[in-house]
Amino acid sequence: MAKFDETLTMLKDLTDARGIPGNEREVREVMKKYIEPFADEITTDGLGSLIAKKVGKEDGPRIMIAGHLDEVGFMVTQIDDKGFLRFQPVGGWWGQVMLAQRVTIVTKKGDVTGIIGSKPPHVLSQEQRKKPVEIKDMFIDIGASSREEAEEWGVRPGDMVVPYFEFTVMNNEKMLLAKAWDNRIGCAIAIDVLKQLKGVEHPNVVYGVGAVQEEVGLRGAKTATYKIKPDIGFAVDVGIAGDTPGITEKEAMSKIGKGPQIVVYDASMVSHKGLRDFVTDVADELNIPYQFESMPGGGTDAGSIHLVHNGVPALAITIATRYIHSHAAMLHRDDFDNAVKLVVEVIKRLDRETVDKIIYE
Numbered sequence: 001m002a003k004f005d006e007t008l009t010m011l012k013d014l015t016d017a018r019g020i021p022g023n024e025r026e027v028r029e030v031m032k033k034y035i036e037p038f039a040d041e042i043t044t045d046g047l048g049s050l051i052a053k054k055v056g057k058e059d060g061p062r063i064m065i066a067g068h069l070d071e072v073g074f075m076v077t078q079i080d081d082k083g084f085l086r087f088q089p090v091g092g093w094w095g096q097v098m099l100a101q102r103v104t105i106v107t108k109k110g111d112v113t114g115i116i117g118s119k120p121p122h123v124l125s126q127e128q129r130k131k132p133v134e135i136k137d138m139f140i141d142i143g144a145s146s147r148e149e150a151e152e153w154g155v156r157p158g159d160m161v162v163p164y165f166e167f168t169v170m171n172n173e174k175m176l177l178a179k180a181w182d183n184r185i186g187c188a189i190a191i192d193v194l195k196q197l198k199g200v201e202h203p204n205v206v207y208g209v210g211a212v213q214e215e216v217g218l219r220g221a222k223t224a225t226y227k228i229k230p231d232i233g234f235a236v237d238v239g240i241a242g243d244t245p246g247i248t249e250k251e252a253m254s255k256i257g258k259g260p261q262i263v264v265y266d267a268s269m270v271s272h273k274g275l276r277d278f279v280t281d282v283a284d285e286l287n288i289p290y291q292f293e294s295m296p297g298g299g300t301d302a303g304s305i306h307l308v309h310n311g312v313p314a315l316a317i318t319i320a321t322r323y324i325h326s327h328a329a330m331l332h333r334d335d336f337d338n339a340v341k342l343v344v345e346v347i348k349r350l351d352r353e354t355v356d357k358i359i360y361e
Contacts, residue, residue, distance in 0.1 A: 067186025083144030091215030109154025259289030268303020
């Protein structure tokens with residue numbers, strides 16, 4: 001049994017918290033508890049993104065490090081006469097990872113356990129069995145016998161539904177399995193960056209952010225960036241791990257445990273070349289491992305950050321993670337530690353002259 005140190009306790013608390021887009025309050029409270037001791041000021045924007053400010057040099061450049069609070073989940077849309085729930089995915093789901101999975105409906109009266117169901121294969125034709133069940137044909141069974149009973153338990157349209165999973169340290173204790181690594185690991189990086197900077201001189205003002213509503217269009221990062229007006233922006237998030245059976249290097253090259261990913265291109269942004277080069281130069285200088293990544297089919301909060309005001313040089317630094325957007329995902333603790341170390345060392349070097357050089361050269 002792994003001994004839970006401070007970091008593992010924080011990671012468990014963050015991933016256990018429930019928060020789909022638009023319902024991030026519980027996660028925000030957990031992040032606030034952990035980041036507050038290292039921040040000079042905590043605020044939120046109008047959508048509910050958490051902004052923790054730490055001043056190194058009062059008039060120095062503003063550096064934003066954004067993880068996102070929300071996780072992919074579901075929302076109750078209807079309760080039928082027999083007490084079964086119809087639902088809407090919130091964030092990207094692939095139907096094949098959903099059936100027969102346990103979920104928690106978070107209601108005003110407390111938690112209700114459910115399971116995602118569909119028609120059993122025994123009543124399907126041979127042709128129907130070969131086809132994946134579409135999400136629109138799934139439902140959630142909470143064991144209610146009628147709409148009235150479900151309502152009595154507090155269930156109502158608009159309630160959030162989250163995957164249920166127990167935080168697990170694997171036999172290889174560096175391997176961590178949990179729900180919502182996307183993107184509580186980014187929130188944890190933001191927390192630990194401020195923690196590592198406590199009592200350390202840095203020539204700038206750092207903002208550790210827990211953004212809302214990333215999974216439905218990078219929304220909270222946009223409003224938080226308007227509030228902060230950063231000179232440089234980093235999104236810290238999960239990326240694709242290409243080290244499981246069946247994935248070719250052409251599809252995804254990164255391996256978990258081999259260092260944070262420097263994202264050169266994704267569907268939301270072409271990363272800022274000057275900033276990218278600066279970050280990899282720092283990593284090379286200090287022998288911090290890293291991997292290059294491109295994600296033509298995904299994006300991060302950097303996609304919103306870089307388009308605000310006059311434009312913000314931005315970069316996504318991600319953690320290779322297996323099985324994202326499902327009930328449980330797996331990552332490697334060394335990648336977390338190295339991402340924190342890299343961001344901290346980069347921040348220590350981002351003085352006004354360096355930032356101006358990155359922006360204008």
